Amino acid sequence: MTAATRDDVPVALGGDGVEVRNMPIGDGMSVSYIxxxxxxxxxPALKGLPDDACPCPHWGCLLKGRIRMRTPSGEEEYEAGQAYYWAPGHVPVALEDSEFVEFSQTGDFRQVLDHVVAAQAR
Structure with a gap:
């Protein structure tokens, strides 16, 4: 499939109001609605990954809310309407209820999702 709406994409991670919908969309990339x-x-969910941060790059757009991103070079804030590139080594914190759509390398992000799901189970 090369196109998908939020409702087309299955939930890969959920709980406590967090929802990550993810599916491959082509050429080794996945789309996520988060x-x-x-x-x-x-x-806390990223503990145990390299540098206790997300090792996967993401390209996307923040649709709603505000996110603080902790990175090795400091903190940056993003707000609704901004497109972004988040390099490996980031940790998101939601400053407001937030929704975003992003694109990631399928294999890399699958490893992150599997780690976070396992962390939830502990």
């Missing part, structure tokens, strides 16, 4: 409620800090 919702994070205000106050969500992904840091």
């Amino acid at each position: 919702s994070l409620p205000q106050g969500t800090d992904m840091g």
Whole structure:
């Protein structure tokens, strides 16, 4: 499939208001529709990955809310309407209820999702 709406994409991760819908969309890339409620800090779920951060690059657009991204070079904030590139080594924190759509390399992001799902199970 080369096109998908949010409702076409299955839920890969959910709980406590966090929802990550993810599916391959072609040429080794996946699309994700992500919702994070205000106050969500992904840091604890990313513990154990390299540098305790997401090792996968993402390209996307923040549709709603505000996100603080902790990176090795400091913190940056993103707000609704901004397109972004997040390099490997980031940890998102939702400053407001946030929704975004992003594109990632399928294999790399699958490893991150599997790690986060396993962390939730502990």
